[in-house]
Amino acid sequence: MNYAQIVEAKRKKEFKEALQYMDSLYKGALRMTRNETAAEDLVQDTYLRAYQFFNKFKKGTNLKAWLSKILQNVYINKYNAALRTPVIVDVFDAEMAGELIIKATQEDEIFGKLLDDEVTKAMEALPKQFRLTVLLSDMEDLSYKETAATLNCPLGTVMSRLHRGRKALRNSLADYVKERS
Numbered sequence: 001m002n003y004a005q006i007v008e009a010k011r012k013k014e015f016k017e018a019l020q021y022m023d024s025l026y027k028g029a030l031r032m033t034r035n036e037t038a039a040e041d042l043v044q045d046t047y048l049r050a051y052q053f054f055n056k057f058k059k060g061t062n063l064k065a066w067l068s069k070i071l072q073n074v075y076i077n078k079y080n081a082a083l084r085t086p087v088i089v090d091v092f093d094a095e096m097a098g099e100l101i102i103k104a105t106q107e108d109e110i111f112g113k114l115l116d117d118e119v120t121k122a123m124e125a126l127p128k129q130f131r132l133t134v135l136l137s138d139m140e141d142l143s144y145k146e147t148a149a150t151l152n153c154p155l156g157t158v159m160s161r162l163h164r165g166r167k168a169l170r171n172s173l174a175d176y177v178k179e180r181s
Contacts, residue, residue: 015054018047021064025071028140032075042078046071065149068142072132072150122172130165137162 001009025046029039050057050070057066123131129151136147137158148158 011054015051018050018054018063018067021067022047024064024140025067028068028071028136029075031135031139042071042075045074045078049074062146062149065142065146068136068140068146068150069152118173118176122169122176125172126165126168130161130168133158133161134165134169138166 022043026039026043029042029046030036033039033042046067050067057063123134126134132151133147136142136150137144142150144155144158144162147162148155151158
């Protein structure tokens with residue numbers, strides 16, 4: 001066994017620790033994409049990129065936050081690439097005066113059951129930075145420190161965004177809560 005093979009074997013052994021976060025990353029990817037297949041692809045791409053750059057990971061730091069940051073970056077890169085790609089619509093699926101049939105995916109049904117339309121609208125109405133912070137902290141159960149590492153911002157900024165995001169949600173959902181109580 002030569003030196004390169006020894007280094008590669010050690011890298012594979014150390015990388016196995018990252019696999020314990022696969023379910024958590026998948027849940028986060030599913031929330032981002034709202035599509036099982038896209039979420040699986042996103043997690044796969046995340047692990048591929050993490051493996052390629054595992055030599056850059058600093059031992060002793062938060063591996064889950066590092067992987068979450070990679071997941072977020074891969075998602076943003078794919079999203080930006082999708083924006084540059086023209087949308088092709090199959091007119092065969094058009095119905096009555098050109099209205100398109102939009103089929104709800106299984107994830108949309110799941111999210112619809114978990115999050116009422118009002119809650120979903122309130123989350124989507126939040127500015128992106130607040131929405132991401134609330135999602136990572138409250139729905140993904142990342143600590144403030146992990147959220148800060150994922151978003152690559154100071155801990156105080158995470159706390160401020162989380163406070164302001166939650167406050168905006170409370171304000172926009174006040175009537176909704178009164179109706180449900």
